[in-house]
Amino acid sequence: MDGAVPLFSMQGISKRYGGVRALEKAELSVTAGSIHAILGENGAGKSTLIKVMAGVVAPDEGRMLLDGSEVSFASPAAANRAGIVCIFQELSLIPELSVADNIVISDPPKRFGLIDRKAQRRIAEEALARAGASDIHPLALVKDLPLSRRQMVEIAKALARKPRILILDEATSALTATDVAKIFGVLKRLREEGLALLYISHRMNEIAELADQCTVFRNGRNVASYAAGSKSDSEVVELMIGREYSHIFPPKPARHGAAVPVLEARNLCWTDRLDNVSLTVGAGEVVGLGGLDGQGQRELLLAFFGVLRGLAGEILVDGKAVSIASPSAARDGRIGMALIPEDRKTEGLMLPMTVRENLSFAALDRLSKAGVIDRATEQRLIDDMVELLAIKTAGLDIPVGALSGGNQQKVVIAKWLMRQPRIVLLNDPTRGIDVGTKQELYQLMRKLADAGAAILFYSTDYDELIGCCDRVLVLYDGAVKRELVGAEITEHALIASALNIHGEGAGPLQGEGA
Amino acid sequence: MSDTTLIGGIAGRMPKFLRRADPAVVTAFACIVLLLLVGSLYSRSFLSPEYLLQQLKVASFLGVIATGMMLVILLGQIDLSVPWSVAVGAMMACAAAAYGPLGSVLAIPFGIVCGIAIGVVNGIGVAYLRIPSMIITLATNAVAQGLMVVYTGGFSPQDSATPAMRYLATGFAIPAVPNAVIIWALIGAAMVFLLTRTGFGRAVYGIGNRERAAYLSGIDTRRVVMVAFAVSGGLSAFGGVLLAGYASKAAQSMGDAYLLPSIAAVVLGGTSILGGRGSYLGTVAGVILITLLQSILSVMQMPEAGRQIVYGVVIVVMLLLYGRAPASR
Numbered sequence: 089m090d091g092a093v094p095l096f097s098m099q100g101i102s103k104r105y106g107g108v109r110a111l112e113k114a115e116l117s118v119t120a121g122s123i124h125a126i127l128g129e130n131g132a133g134k135s136t137l138i139k140v141m142a143g144v145v146a147p148d149e150g151r152m153l154l155d156g157s158e159v160s161f162a163s164p165a166a167a168n169r170a171g172i173v174c175i176f177q178e179l180s181l182i183p184e185l186s187v188a189d190n191i192v193i194s195d196p197p198k199r200f201g202l203i204d205r206k207a208q209r210r211i212a213e214e215a216l217a218r219a220g221a222s223d224i225h226p227l228a229l230v231k232d233l234p235l236s237r238r239q240m241v242e243i244a245k246a247l248a249r250k251p252r253i254l255i256l257d258e259a260t261s262a263l264t265a266t267d268v269a270k271i272f273g274v275l276k277r278l279r280e281e282g283l284a285l286l287y288i289s290h291r292m293n294e295i296a297e298l299a300d301q302c303t304v305f306r307n308g309r310n311v312a313s314y315a316a317g318s319k320s321d322s323e324v325v326e327l328m329i330g331r332e333y334s335h336i337f338p339p340k341p342a343r344h345g346a347a348v349p350v351l352e353a354r355n356l357c358w359t360d361r362l363d364n365v366s367l368t369v370g371a372g373e374v375v376g377l378g379g380l381d382g383q384g385q386r387e388l389l390l391a392f393f394g395v396l397r398g399l400a401g402e403i404l405v406d407g408k409a410v411s412i413a414s415p416s417a418a419r420d421g422r423i424g425m426a427l428i429p430e431d432r433k434t435e436g437l438m439l440p441m442t443v444r445e446n447l448s449f450a451a452l453d454r455l456s457k458a459g460v461i462d463r464a465t466e467q468r469l470i471d472d473m474v475e476l477l478a479i480k481t482a483g484l485d486i487p488v489g490a491l492s493g494g495n496q497q498k499v500v501i502a503k504w505l506m507r508q509p510r511i512v513l514l515n516d517p518t519r520g521i522d523v524g525t526k527q528e529l530y531q532l533m534r535k536l537a538d539a540g541a542a543i544l545f546y547s548t549d550y551d552e553l554i555g556c557c558d559r560v561l562v563l564y565d566g567a568v569k570r571e572l573v574g575a576e577i578t579e580h581a582l583i584a585s586a587l588n589i590h591g592e593g594a595g596p597l598q599g600e601g602a
Numbered sequence: 603m604s605d606t607t608l609i610g611g612i613a614g615r616m617p618k619f620l621r622r623a624d625p626a627v628v629t630a631f632a633c634i635v636l637l638l639l640v641g642s643l644y645s646r647s648f649l650s651p652e653y654l655l656q657q658l659k660v661a662s663f664l665g666v667i668a669t670g671m672m673l674v675i676l677l678g679q680i681d682l683s684v685p686w687s688v689a690v691g692a693m694m695a696c697a698a699a700a701y702g703p704l705g706s707v708l709a710i711p712f713g714i715v716c717g718i719a720i721g722v723v724n725g726i727g728v729a730y731l732r733i734p735s736m737i738i739t740l741a742t743n744a745v746a747q748g749l750m751v752v753y754t755g756g757f758s759p760q761d762s763a764t765p766a767m768r769y770l771a772t773g774f775a776i777p778a779v780p781n782a783v784i785i786w787a788l789i790g791a792a793m794v795f796l797l798t799r800t801g802f803g804r805a806v807y808g809i810g811n812r813e814r815a816a817y818l819s820g821i822d823t824r825r826v827v828m829v830a831f832a833v834s835g836g837l838s839a840f841g842g843v844l845l846a847g848y849a850s851k852a853a854q855s856m857g858d859a860y861l862l863p864s865i866a867a868v869v870l871g872g873t874s875i876l877g878g879r880g881s882y883l884g885t886v887a888g889v890i891l892i893t894l895l896q897s898i899l900s901v902m903q904m905p906e907a908g909r910q911i912v913y914g915v916v917i918v919v920m921l922l923l924y925g926r927a928p929a930s931r
Contacts, residue, residue, distance in 0.1 A: 435812075438807070459801055460801075
């Protein structure tokens, strides 16, 4: 810190969501006129930290000091007034309005209670010029701008609020290399102007180019702060991992030769989210999908399940090309596919409906004769599933929403196991559930594979990929960048390939140039 | 979840059979009893079996129409094409009756098929073309109206109902029990069976609660939505057929009086207007409640304008009384 008085500091900030702790006594201090990078794995607490700073969530404990005096923000507007402005990952622009409208949307200049369009345009022009995007016309509609231009408008919008601290959360993830270079120029100029910038990115090369100061987060704590350039890539990755293993994973069986392929994809492409993905999952295999969050893993699972329209490429089941037009085609007996979706509350379950109705919902066609549900068969299958998965519920006729998160997830899995699927796609199934239930799910997954199922498993938790998978495919920008087999699956390799650092991470940085 | 525990706490102090019932259904039945008691203060005849049976008969027309409406509301949609689906059913059945003996035989099925056709158009619009149900059903209602005006030349049609239609609406197959009531009971029983025992019924509740989850469970959600609208159109038309039998002929705008009551009956019976929750018993209670209310207001010889005001206010008050359903999302 070179003895400089921090502009803003956070001390002992903690935040819990239910039983999950997102931040645990986290500390951070930001100095004016510098760019501070924050690093960490998925779920390390970075996003929560920013949300606390920007007034989106209130911390459970801890203090925040601005210019040495304690502050607390009741809302994002309060944080804005104090000079803290955040550019979030998702674009927050309204497509149907003009650029100028969007820039001043939270506090438009007024005359006689009506919006002063001249003043509005002037403010927008100033802000755009400051963001280095004076080529954008303030009266253009946002929906007519390409994504990279919109990101510039987003930055201009933040600057129009006259921030002292500007937070960029993955602000460059949607941009091309030239746009990134342009934005970097703007950020460096803002630094000269005395702003404090907080920069969050998964792209190591960007951080190396831009940051003055780095802080690494892990498990909701800041584990290290260092001046940029003082640590090697490999050391940074170590800092980001540095976690104990617990032996909660079932042993993997030894492999003898290649498994019989059950599910195959050839050159799958979908809009700009999937880029020529080819993969094979064999009978009895657990194949993991790794990489940073949002690199196309979810879209890939949905593509297999027949949800995406306009998918290019081929899907093969048992070596034969199939066309899967909808989930009902995917679950059909000949394909026998099941998808455990990403969000159990909106995609997996009908929360107000009973446990019974939810459990048999995906298998109703099998339980019915001429459309009428055979209640005896339904009861028998439900009892089997409740026993097999040890679902803890006060009864079958209570709303499934009353169950704990882990048991809800078991219901989602049970409803698909009732169809005895041959291909199981899992989309981050252990998110937000307790360790005990996680362990049961790992064992179940291995049991299904041993019984001959082909399993494709996406997880944001690297430990799980290491502990459960026979092979892991690492995705980056919608494409498979690397395949790790058996002993190659280490946390180091996973993180290095997720960040798309070539080699084993020990060598010098080679940016892939976005 | 705090709402759920609150309701659980209150329910815990109630007798067991009440605890299992939906509070909205219990409230609706309590209101029916209350209305009868208030009415009996006015005139003793409100509690006579003749009056009650007469009311039940009047209620069965609304009951048949509200059955279809309930199916659509359970999906989280709405069917505003009820008024002219009713009129189309009535007019087309009467029109068929004018074509000799074969026409008389086919009159009832023909009326219903015309209603189903309107429902299928609604269903295709909502399920496949993704048009909001409020818009497409309003549009088909207008089209149906236009077609009927073209057909009749703007006057009430001269064709009259067939004897079979009159028998269904006014006859007595079982002594003392009007046929219309028996028909409502049969349709109601079929709907209860459909909703509770079949995969289709489960799918309807599933889609109403969370269409995305139902779709990802492999349900053909579009087909379910379309069938539900077709059933609604068919039942509206059947209600029209019965009404034509009751009045011996069809009339312009005979269905207008059934749109708000059919929606109100379903919602007063505890079915969530957002879909996914509700029982047929509640709809039965709602239908009877609304019919009684209309009857009592007219017996009290309140002028038409006043009746409309009281009727509307009572519906709003009752909906408030139920409290907004606790959101379980």
